[in-house]
Amino acid sequence: MPQQTFFNLPDEKRQLILDLAIEEFAQHDYKNASISNLVARAGIAKGSFYQYFEDKRDLYLYLIQIAGEEKKRFLEQKSPPNPGMHLFDFLRWAMSEGARFEFSNPLLAQVAYRALFSDRPFGNDPFNQLQDMVMAYYLSLVQLGKSQGVIEGDLDDSLVVFLLSTIFNNFGKFVLESQKIAPTDLASGSVDYRSVNMDELAGQLIAILQRGLAPRN
Amino acid sequence: MPQQTFFNLPDEKRQLILDLAIEEFAQHDYKNASISNLVARAGIAKGSFYQYFEDKRDLYLYLIQIAGEEKKRFLEQKSPPNPGMHLFDFLRWAMSEGARFEFSNPLLAQVAYRALFSDRPFGNDPFNQLQDMVMAYYLSLVQLGKSQGVIEGDLDDSLVVFLLSTIFNNFGKFVLESQKIAPTDLASGSVDYRSVNMDELAGQLIAILQRGLAPRN
Amino acid sequence: MPQQTFFNLPDEKRQLILDLAIEEFAQHDYKNASISNLVARAGIAKGSFYQYFEDKRDLYLYLIQIAGEEKKRFLEQKSPPNPGMHLFDFLRWAMSEGARFEFSNPLLAQVAYRALFSDRPFGNDPFNQLQDMVMAYYLSLVQLGKSQGVIEGDLDDSLVVFLLSTIFNNFGKFVLESQKIAPTDLASGSVDYRSVNMDELAGQLIAILQRGLAPRN
Amino acid sequence: MPQQTFFNLPDEKRQLILDLAIEEFAQHDYKNASISNLVARAGIAKGSFYQYFEDKRDLYLYLIQIAGEEKKRFLEQKSPPNPGMHLFDFLRWAMSEGARFEFSNPLLAQVAYRALFSDRPFGNDPFNQLQDMVMAYYLSLVQLGKSQGVIEGDLDDSLVVFLLSTIFNNFGKFVLESQKIAPTDLASGSVDYRSVNMDELAGQLIAILQRGLAPRN
DNA sequence: GATGAATGAGTATTCATTCAT
DNA sequence: GATGAATGAATACTCATTCAT
Numbered sequence: 001m002p003q004q005t006f007f008n009l010p011d012e013k014r015q016l017i018l019d020l021a022i023e024e025f026a027q028h029d030y031k032n033a034s035i036s037n038l039v040a041r042a043g044i045a046k047g048s049f050y051q052y053f054e055d056k057r058d059l060y061l062y063l064i065q066i067a068g069e070e071k072k073r074f075l076e077q078k079s080p081p082n083p084g085m086h087l088f089d090f091l092r093w094a095m096s097e098g099a100r101f102e103f104s105n106p107l108l109a110q111v112a113y114r115a116l117f118s119d120r121p122f123g124n125d126p127f128n129q130l131q132d133m134v135m136a137y138y139l140s141l142v143q144l145g146k147s148q149g150v151i152e153g154d155l156d157d158s159l160v161v162f163l164l165s166t167i168f169n170n171f172g173k174f175v176l177e178s179q180k181i182a183p184t185d186l187a188s189g190s191v192d193y194r195s196v197n198m199d200e201l202a203g204q205l206i207a208i209l210q211r212g213l214a215p216r217n
Numbered sequence: 218m219p220q221q222t223f224f225n226l227p228d229e230k231r232q233l234i235l236d237l238a239i240e241e242f243a244q245h246d247y248k249n250a251s252i253s254n255l256v257a258r259a260g261i262a263k264g265s266f267y268q269y270f271e272d273k274r275d276l277y278l279y280l281i282q283i284a285g286e287e288k289k290r291f292l293e294q295k296s297p298p299n300p301g302m303h304l305f306d307f308l309r310w311a312m313s314e315g316a317r318f319e320f321s322n323p324l325l326a327q328v329a330y331r332a333l334f335s336d337r338p339f340g341n342d343p344f345n346q347l348q349d350m351v352m353a354y355y356l357s358l359v360q361l362g363k364s365q366g367v368i369e370g371d372l373d374d375s376l377v378v379f380l381l382s383t384i385f386n387n388f389g390k391f392v393l394e395s396q397k398i399a400p401t402d403l404a405s406g407s408v409d410y411r412s413v414n415m416d417e418l419a420g421q422l423i424a425i426l427q428r429g430l431a432p433r434n
Numbered sequence: 435m436p437q438q439t440f441f442n443l444p445d446e447k448r449q450l451i452l453d454l455a456i457e458e459f460a461q462h463d464y465k466n467a468s469i470s471n472l473v474a475r476a477g478i479a480k481g482s483f484y485q486y487f488e489d490k491r492d493l494y495l496y497l498i499q500i501a502g503e504e505k506k507r508f509l510e511q512k513s514p515p516n517p518g519m520h521l522f523d524f525l526r527w528a529m530s531e532g533a534r535f536e537f538s539n540p541l542l543a544q545v546a547y548r549a550l551f552s553d554r555p556f557g558n559d560p561f562n563q564l565q566d567m568v569m570a571y572y573l574s575l576v577q578l579g580k581s582q583g584v585i586e587g588d589l590d591d592s593l594v595v596f597l598l599s600t601i602f603n604n605f606g607k608f609v610l611e612s613q614k615i616a617p618t619d620l621a622s623g624s625v626d627y628r629s630v631n632m633d634e635l636a637g638q639l640i641a642i643l644q645r646g647l648a649p650r651n
Numbered sequence: 652m653p654q655q656t657f658f659n660l661p662d663e664k665r666q667l668i669l670d671l672a673i674e675e676f677a678q679h680d681y682k683n684a685s686i687s688n689l690v691a692r693a694g695i696a697k698g699s700f701y702q703y704f705e706d707k708r709d710l711y712l713y714l715i716q717i718a719g720e721e722k723k724r725f726l727e728q729k730s731p732p733n734p735g736m737h738l739f740d741f742l743r744w745a746m747s748e749g750a751r752f753e754f755s756n757p758l759l760a761q762v763a764y765r766a767l768f769s770d771r772p773f774g775n776d777p778f779n780q781l782q783d784m785v786m787a788y789y790l791s792l793v794q795l796g797k798s799q800g801v802i803e804g805d806l807d808d809s810l811v812v813f814l815l816s817t818i819f820n821n822f823g824k825f826v827l828e829s830q831k832i833a834p835t836d837l838a839s840g841s842v843d844y845r846s847v848n849m850d851e852l853a854g855q856l857i858a859i860l861q862r863g864l865a866p867r868n
Numbered sequence: 869g870a871t872g873a874a875t876g877a878g879t880a881t882t883c884a885t886t887c888a889t
Numbered sequence: 890g891a892t893g894a895a896t897g898a899a900t901a902c903t904c905a906t907t908c909a910t
Contacts (some may be wrong), residue, residue, distance in 0.1 A: 005869070029336070031249045036904060045871045047908085056905065117334055159421055162391040166383055174379045204376055212429025222894065252880065262896045264883080269894095273880065439873065466682045469901060479875045484902065486873095551768055553680070593855055596825045600817055608813040638810055646863025656890070687883060696892045698887080707884065 002062055006052035017042050017052070018066070025063055026107035029114060030121040033060075057122065067112040068130065074101045087145040088210045091164070095171055095202040102172035109172065116169065138165050145213070152215045160213065167205065175201060219279055223269035234259050234269070235283070242280055243324035246331060247338040250277075274339065284322075284329035285347070291318045304362040305427045308381075312388055312419040319389035320415075326389065333386070355382050362430070369432045377430065384422065392418060436496055440486035451476050451486070452500070459497055460541035463548060464555040467494075491556065501539075501546035502564070508535045521579040522644045525598075529605055529636040536606030537632075543606065550603070572599050579647070586649045594647065601639065609635060653713055657703035668693050668703070669717070676714055677758035680765060681772040684711075708773065718763035719781065725752045738796040739861045742815070746822055746853040753823035760823065767820065789816050796864070803866045811864065818856065826852060 006014065020042050024033045035056055039049050053059045078097055102109040115127060138161040145151035151160065175198055223231065237259050241250045252273055256266050270276045295314050319326040337344060355378045362368035368377065392415055440448065454476050458467045469490055473483050487493045512531050519527075536543040554561060572595045579585035585594065609632055657665065671693050675684045686707055690700050704710045729748055753760040766778060789812045796802035802811065826849055 008869095029246055029248075031246070034904070035906090046873090046906085047871050048869085050906070051869070155425070156418070156421060158395050159391075159418060160425075162387070162395075163384065163422065163425065166387045166391075167380065170379070170383045174376075174383075178375055178379075201373075201376060204373060205380065208372070208377075208380065208429035209425075210429075211431070211433075212425035212427075214428070216428075225894085248879095251878085253878080263881085263898090264896055265894075267881065442873085463680055463682075465680070465900095468899085470899080480901090481876065481903080482874055490901065589859070590852075590855060592829055593825075593852060594859075596821070596829075597818065597856065597859065600821045600825075601814065604813070604817045608810075608817075612809050612813075635807070635810060638807060639814065642806070642811075642814065642863035644863075645865070645867075646859035646861075648862070650862075659890095685883070686885090697885085697894090698892050699890085701885070702890070 002053050002058065003051060009052070013044075017044065018063075021059055022063060022066075022107045022111060025060060025114075026110040030056075030060055035059075060121075063108075063111055064115050064127075064130065067108050067115075070105060070108060071098075071101050071112075074105070087141065087148055087150050088206055091141070091209070092199075092202055092206040095168060095206060096198045098168060099172045099175050099198045099202070102176075113169075113173075135161055135165065149215060150210070151213045155213065164209070167209070171202070171205070219270050219275065220268060226269075234261070235280075238276055239280060239283075239324045239328060242277060242331075243327040246336040247273075247277055252276075277338075280325075280328050281332050281347075284325050284332075287322060287325060288315075288318050288329075291321070304358065304365055304367050305423055308358070308426070309416075309419055309423040312385060312423065313415045315385060316389040316392050316415045316419070319393075330386075330390075352378060352382065366432060367427070368430045372430065381426070384426070388419070388422070436487050436492065437485060443486075451478070452497075455493055456497060456500075456541045456545060459494060459548075460544040463553040464490075464494055469493075494555075497542075497545050498549050498564075501542050501549075504539060504542060505532075505535050505546075508538070521575065521582055521584055522640055525575070525643070526633075526636055526640040529602060529640065530632045532602060533606045533609050533632045533636070536610075547603075547607075569595060569599065583649060584644070585647045589647065598643070601643070605636070605639070653704050653709065654702060660703070664695075668695065669714075672710055673714060673717075673758045673762060676711060676765075677761040681707075681711055686710075711772075714759075714762055715766050715778075715781065718759050718766075721756060721759060722749075722752050722763075725756070738792065738799050738801050739857055742792070742860070743850075743853055743857040746819060746857060747849045749819060750823045750826050750849045750853070753827075764820075764824070786812055786816065800866060801861070802864045806864065815860070818860070822853070822856070 006017075009017075017038075020038055024038050028034070033056070035049060036046070039046050053062070075094070075097055116131070120127060139157060141164070142151060142157055142160045146153050178201070223234075226234075234255075237255055241255050245251070250273070252266060253263070256263055270279070292311070292314055332344060333348065356374060358381070359368060359374055359377045362377075363370050395418075440451075443451075451472075454472055458472050462468070467490070469483060470480070473480055487496070509528070509531055549561060550565065573591060575598070576585060576591055576594045580587050612635075657668075660668075668689075671689055675689050679685070684707070686700060687697070690697050704713070726745070726748055767782065771778060790808060792815070793802060793808055793811045797804050829852070
């Protein structure tokens with residue numbers, strides 16, 4: 001967690017530092033992300049950085065946390081589906097919107113992706129905590145599905161969680177690749193992600209899952 | 218490719234170097250993997266390393282190649298399924314055995330995983346080539362499935378490839394996590410992976426996919 | 435160009451670093467000059483060097499520049515010859531003083547000599563520029579001599595430039611050798627160069643040139 | 652001096668090694684000339700090199716010696732001037748032919764030039780010996796000139812030696828530069844040096860020297 | 869609270885030389 | 890006499906972190 005000094009900064013400066021940090025950690029893995037480079041580009045003193053953050057790790061974990069919060073906020077600000085919604089309708093919505101989040105925050109999404117799938121500079125512990133939260137959420141969805149009678153009750157919960165989470169986590173990258181879009185194009189704004197029809201792809205995928213997970217009578 | 222010098226080494230020494238290299242590149246990404254550390258642990262001179270390999274990159278690409286070859290050999294030495302096999306029977310077998318490979322070569326699998334999914338120190342080119350081959354293989358399976366009438370013909374090929382490849386690539390990690398096994402435990406041999414019932418989990422997963430992808434009449 | 439950091443150093447420390455750097459580059463050509471050796475002798479940290487200079491090249495080019503500036507300052511602080519001076523009187527003065535400069539800054543002169551005549555670590559471009567300036571200056575002298583009627587007009591300009599520049603550039607070394615003085619003796623201060631009668635030698639040499647270049651009636 | 656083993660080699664192999672060594676030492680100064688590179692290109696074993704030569708230094712000094720011998724042989728095989736020749740006629744001939752030698756053996760000449768003017772990896776001693784010989788030769792010429800009554804007797808011998816030797820040593824490079832010819836062009840044979848009119852330039856230069864050094868009545 | 873110079877262990881890579889085969 | 894693998898000190902350069910101002 002950043003020091004209080006960081007939060008005392010003018011909004012603009014604080015946001016600049018964060019934006020540049022996200023860019024740095026999106027383009028390099030943890031070890032290669034350079035604090036020197038960051039402070040140079042942000043125009044702040046080396047020493048100041050260490051008054052804002054305990055160390056590099058502190059900043060990094062903060063970015064991960066931000067990524068989670070931003071995604072949550074993104075989804076919440078969209079018209080959330082009605083509560084009684086059919087599970088797979090919700091999943092279809094979440095998959096499309098999740099991909100939209102990745103498309104509109106490509107750098108932040110890249111930081112999160114790295115953290116989830118490959119770059120674990122401090123062992124698994126700090127990430128397992130995050131991941132456990134996410135998994136718990138998927139689990140609640142699976143259980144909802146079972147109670148709605150749209151997921152076969154005999155299936156192993158964690159297996160279904162794996163299936164859903166894996167597909168959801170990688171769907172954004174798949175859309176990207178299937179459209180031959182480089183992540184840098186997104187960040188530079190040279191591609192208008194809204195033109196990509198995510199709903200069509202998400203719909204097909206959800207349909208497959210829905211059939212596959214349906215109760216066997 | 219390593220120099221001939223490397224292949225002239227006594228088997229034991231050569232294998233020691235490889236094992237330590239695999240460990241190094243499994244625990245750190247390319248940039249952070251340390252040749253200094255490697256040679257220190259292997260007990261060879263710095264200069265000797267550079268008689269065996271052109272440079273760090275040379276070693277790295279060799280490890281990637283080994284990973285591919287080892288996996289291929291692993292699968293081939295298992296009783297391969299009969300040619301006319303039903304697609305999903307084959308997938309069930311491949312998923313189980315793939316996971317078994319990861320369990321018996323956890324560090325090597327980790328090197329390959331990194332290479333495929335995150336660490337691209339030399340741009341995408343050398344890896345895209347590999348990945349394209351893998352994807353082409355998945356595509357052939359999907360087309361086989363369609364011709365066997367077990368996959369709905371209207372589904373988008375690349376979507377199904379994405380679904381299958383993503384699940385196959387992550388299945389091993391899932392089994393690991395679901396058993397609360399750390400990769401280091403595997404490497405150290407303190408866990409007997411054979412006690413894990415991969416077939417059961419693979420069976421459930423394939424069943425889901427089979428239903429989900431089945432033709433809609 | 436060094437960083438501002440370098441110029442902020444206490445005069446004494448900055449000068450120490452420069453002196454040792456000049457010594458290093460006087461005794462070794464560019465590739466062999468060792469930054470490690472320099473920082474060890476100067477008692478500064480490796481990292482500090484790289485806060486003062488961008489890299490080795492940066493320091494080197496700075497030394498070359500210093501050499502030029504020092505020579506210019508040296509010549510200017512001597513009573514400069516009156517403008518309407520006879521060309522060969524000027525040359526006599528310049529030859530003596532040029533040698534005196536080499537004698538009072540032997541290491542710096544050696545760095546410059548190397549740069550001009552043999553060690554071209556970055557291709558010829560940055561040096562050709564310098565050399566072209568020097569040659570242009572010699573050319574202006576030759577043309578002056580022709581207009582003063584003291585140099586035969588039919589002689590090839592570039593040939594005379596070659597003759598003058600070669601002799602001027604090597605005169606210092608000749609005086610040194612003729613007195614059996616090692617450059618290190620000069621640097622250590624164990625030899626008093628003022629005792630060497632450069633004017634006598636320069637006078638003889640200029641006389642030869644004057645007669646040789648004189649117009650043929 | 653090379654070991655006997657070197658001279659026992661088949662002529663062709665021995666010459667190949669020498670040619671490649673000359674190329675190596677022409678393109679790099681002493682420290683940067685790479686034995687590794689040499690043996691690789693010559694197709695001989697590292698160890699063999701150290702059976703032929705004591706060390707890198709041994710080879711280097713041998714090359715210097717060869718340069719001297721080759722130049723001597725080159726000049727001798729040309730129709731040598733008749734003994735009673737006028738000094739300056741001889742010098743004119745020697746200057747042209749000396750430049751021709753540099754043009755026909757550009758790599759060897761480059762090795763020698765480096766040794767004479769900049770790269771003194773072992774201090775001055777081994778070179779002073781060579782240089783003393785050369786200087787003694789120039790001195791004999793000067794004394795001949797005085798006795799022929801074509802050089803002013805009052806001039807300082809060593810000064811005249813300096814004048815002549817400096818000009819002679821640099822004349823080749825001057826011709827090269829004045830023709831805008833790169834040394835590599837010569838080595839590759841892409842330039843026909845015979846088309847360059849050295850005699851004209853040498854003639855002008857000698858004329859200047861002759862007048863400058865002439866006795867003053 | 870801000871600064872930015874100083875630190876030094878860390879990196880990959882090179883190369884002349886040795887010596888056992 | 891030939892081989893070529895082994896050596897290890899050497900190179901330039903980086904970077905997170907500290908601390909005196």
